[in-house]
Amino acid sequence: MTKEKLLGSQVQHLLSTLSDHGTQHLNEVETDLVQTSFLLGEAIQKLGTSFMAIHEAIASQQQTIDLLLSGATLTPEIAENLKARHGEIGKHVNAAVTGLQFQDMTGQLISRTVRRVIGLREVLGGLSAGSASISESNAEEIVATLHTINTVLEEQSVKLESALWKAVCQTHMESGDIELF
Amino acid sequence: MAKTILAVDDSGSLRQMVVFSLRAAGYQVTEAVDGQDGLEKAKGQIFDLVLTDQNMPRMDGLTLIRSLRGLPTYQKVPILMLTTESSDEMKSKGRAAGANGWLVKPFDPQRLTEVVKKVIG
Secondary structure (H helix, E strand, O other), X not given: OOHHHHHHHXXXXXXXXXXXXXXXXXXXXXXXXXXXXXXXXXXXXXHHHHHHHHHHHHHHHHHHHHHHHOOOOOOHHHHHHHXXXXXXXXXXXXXXXXXXXXXXXXXXXXXXXXXXXXXXXXXXXXXXXXXXXXXXXXXXXXXXXXXXXXXXXXXXXXXXXXXXXXXOOOOOOOOOOEEEO | OOOEEXXXXXXXXXXXXXXXXXXXXXXXXXXXXXXXXXXXXXXXXXXXXXXXXXXXXXXXXXXXXXXXXXXXXXXXOOEEEEEOOOOHHHHHHHHHHOOOEXXXXXXXXXXXXXXXXXXXX
């Protein structure tokens, strides 16, 4: 193979590797951000629903209390109504507690995204540093430099991927499974 | 006397929800911000149950469980994982480390309380 062809082959390999690994990392970033958006959207919807339901239950409870304060007799129906409202409030508070856990999950996803972006920036920084001497090199040296850059780029990208274990796979704010061993 | 629970999680908001749920059910809850903090607190007091997250700085949940199981005082204390991790592989690792159960986040307070009640009464 001629020097020109060798050089062309190394440049093609470098651009192809850069494109493949860059795309792979950006796809992961996109997936994590979309998942974060789903979780946030659902959590806010759940919290809004819980907030309104708690407000309605408390307003209904207050009406009954006002009735009693105005001198009405405490009948079994009124007692039952108060008990039902109390249960309803508890149920919606529980739903809100489940929804409020969004910060833990979305925080993990955002943290993973940030670490990936920082890692990708470092990989690209290495690419720039590795190519600094190319302008003063001959064709053989350029081929050798590009080969080294390729190897380092692939190694760093694979290392970055393996360090970013995906711990959050949930796409809904429904409560999770429980298993006793 | 109220049963004591050590809740280990690096997420402040999650710990707040765990404490809210379990205190409402009558349990006495102590918080730890990561596995290392949890281990130090567990060495200072024998809790009736340990509830721990997996992914935490300084010391993760599996390492905490292994460390606790190495202490004579924690060989029989129930330890539950409360984590976003839901893979069978991680559950197997948890079981092998000495966990007694696996709860996937987000948790429902009523279900969490029921499980805790089932385990320690």
